[in-house]
Amino acid sequence: MLRFITAGESHGPVLTTIIEGLPAGLPISVEIINEAMARRQQGYGRGNRMKIETDQIQITSGVRHGLTLGSPVTISLPNKDYKNWQSVMGIEPLEDERAKLRRAVHRPRPGHADLVGGIKYHHADLRNVLERSSARETAMRVALGSVASQLLKGLGVEVAAYVREIGGIVGEAQIDSLSLDHLRKQVAASPVMMVDSEVEAQVIEKIDATKKAGNTLGGVVEVIATGLPIGLGSYTQWDKKLDARLAQAVMSINAFKGVEIGDGFELARRFGSEVMDEIAYDETQGFYRLSNHLGGLEGGMTNGMPLIVRGVKKPIPTLYRPLQSVDIYTKENYEASIERSDTTAVPAASVVAEAVVAMELAQAVLEKFPHDSYGELQQAVTNYRTYSKNPDMWQSNTDENVENTDWAKHADAAAEAQN
Numbered sequence: 001m002l003r004f005i006t007a008g009e010s011h012g013p014v015l016t017t018i019i020e021g022l023p024a025g026l027p028i029s030v031e032i033i034n035e036a037m038a039r040r041q042q043g044y045g046r047g048n049r050m051k052i053e054t055d056q057i058q059i060t061s062g063v064r065h066g067l068t069l070g071s072p073v074t075i076s077l078p079n080k081d082y083k084n085w086q087s088v089m090g091i092e093p094l095e096d097e098r099a100k101l102r103r104a105v106h107r108p109r110p111g112h113a114d115l116v117g118g119i120k121y122h123h124a125d126l127r128n129v130l131e132r133s134s135a136r137e138t139a140m141r142v143a144l145g146s147v148a149s150q151l152l153k154g155l156g157v158e159v160a161a162y163v164r165e166i167g168g169i170v171g172e173a174q175i176d177s178l179s180l181d182h183l184r185k186q187v188a189a190s191p192v193m194m195v196d197s198e199v200e201a202q203v204i205e206k207i208d209a210t211k212k213a214g215n216t217l218g219g220v221v222e223v224i225a226t227g228l229p230i231g232l233g234s235y236t237q238w239d240k241k242l243d244a245r246l247a248q249a250v251m252s253i254n255a256f257k258g259v260e261i262g263d264g265f266e267l268a269r270r271f272g273s274e275v276m277d278e279i280a281y282d283e284t285q286g287f288y289r290l291s292n293h294l295g296g297l298e299g300g301m302t303n304g305m306p307l308i309v310r311g312v313k314k315p316i317p318t319l320y321r322p323l324q325s326v327d328i329y330t331k332e333n334y335e336a337s338i339e340r341s342d343t344t345a346v347p348a349a350s351v352v353a354e355a356v357v358a359m360e361l362a363q364a365v366l367e368k369f370p371h372d373s374y375g376e377l378q379q380a381v382t383n384y385r386t387y388s389k390n391p392d393m394w395q396s397n398t399d400e401n402v403e404n405t406d407w408a409k410h411a412d413a414a415a416e417a418q419n
């Protein structure tokens with residue numbers, strides 16, 4: 001089982017993650033992880049924090065000479081901004097209690113975790129909430145996702161993401177189910193990580209106008225995974241269903257409010273005949289589908305078609321235009337003060353969504369196949385791919401062979417017993 005945990009505050013010294021359950025002998029490239037980290041920092045519409053940080057990770061356990069050892073892998077990321085926050089974020093107790101109060105955050109922002117977190121954990125200083133609820137944590141998920149993507153790539157599975165919509169402006173992608181390279185190149189060339197340059201210009205204009213008005217924007221991201229073996233996840237128990245697990249993974253990203261698989265909410269408006277992905281077979285491909293409305297998942301399992309997962313991100317809650325709130329000390333109404341913030345972070349969120357989907361897929365792969373060593377895992381996946389193109393238990397059940405199979409004899413015996 002793949003397990004991970006993340007730790008760290010937004011303006012604390014360092015973010016950390018520990019991941020356990022990776023096979024031994026998996027090649028891990030720090031450079032590839034750092035490329036993903038840099039992608040998450042990009043995207044038009046972000047605030048000034050991203051000018052301070054240059055996210056470069058360090059691996060401090062579980063990898064030797066570029067290969068995993070099978071022991072827990074620890075990844076850490078220093079916050080460059082910490083040097084500006086040392087007195088606010090110190091570990092030692094503050095001598096001067098009044099200074100502590102003077103610095104406390106006591107004006108909760110609507111749409112953020114501030115108010116509820118303060119009530120729940122008895123925090124009189126809402127900074128104790130916002131430091132951890134901040135999406136700075138998503139940097140660690142991207143590091144984890146890159147490790148997962150490196151594992152998947154060596155098994156022939158690719159994961160990529162793009163921005164489908166910002167502030168109501170939609171740009172659709174043409175998906176090449178064999179290679180996501182083209183999509184990745186288009187996304188890399190776009191300041192908003194979209195795939196249609198006409199739409200892109202409109203989006204940039206909208207972000208500029210929104211920022212000027214002191215407002216913020218949300219949007220929709222789409223993650224695509226290709227090359228998935230058939231049968232990851234399971235229909236046998238609620239918490240094994242891969243569609244449900246992917247939804248949780250995507251919803252766990254800050255500010256995500258909805259998830260769709262395949263045509264998602266649009267399915268509500270269609271006839272059954274329009275959306276079931278009809279089955280076909282040929283020897284090279286094995287079983288495949290004539291369409292992909294259901295996003296590559298049936299019964300909580302991958303069906304071999306590209307996986308399509310979308311997530312909707314609400315607009316950023318911290319606005320330059322003040323919103324009505326209440327001071328938790330005085331209980332008086334006030335209008336929230338202006339703070340440093342992003343105007344939109346949908347592009348960055350697409351990179352995070354790609355990462356969390358990759359982690360969930362890696363988890364599902366490791367559940368299905370033996371994986372003490374990476375070579376063993378690769379061999380098992382290759383064998384299974386051959387099998388699933390032409391499953392042998394079905395081959396013996398052709399008309400000529402059917403009377404000779406064990407299950408046919410059992411069925412005959414059962415029928416006789418009933419008579």
Ligand SMILES: Cc1cc2nc3c(=O)[nH]c(=O)nc-3n(C[C@H](O)[C@H](O)[C@H](O)COP(=O)(O)O)c2cc1C
Pocket residue numbers: 047111112113133134135138253254255256314316317318340341342345348349352
């Ligand atoms: C990449 C990314 C960047 C974000 N940047 C900000 C930001 O600058 N300011 C802000 O108020 N919220 C930002 N958010 C959203 C908040 O973290 C989020 O709304 C908050 O933690 C409350 O959680 P919830 O929206 O999931 O309920 C960002 C989210 C993501 C994914």
Ligand SMILES: C=C(O[C@@H]1CC(C(=O)O)=C[C@@H](OP(=O)(O)O)[C@H]1O)C(=O)O
Pocket residue numbers: 010047048049050133134135136139254340341342
């Ligand atoms: C630090 C990141 O995003 C931050 C997420 C965030 C929030 O409230 O979620 C608020 C902002 O932080 P700050 O108050 O330091 O400017 C963003 O910059 C990051 O993505 O690495």
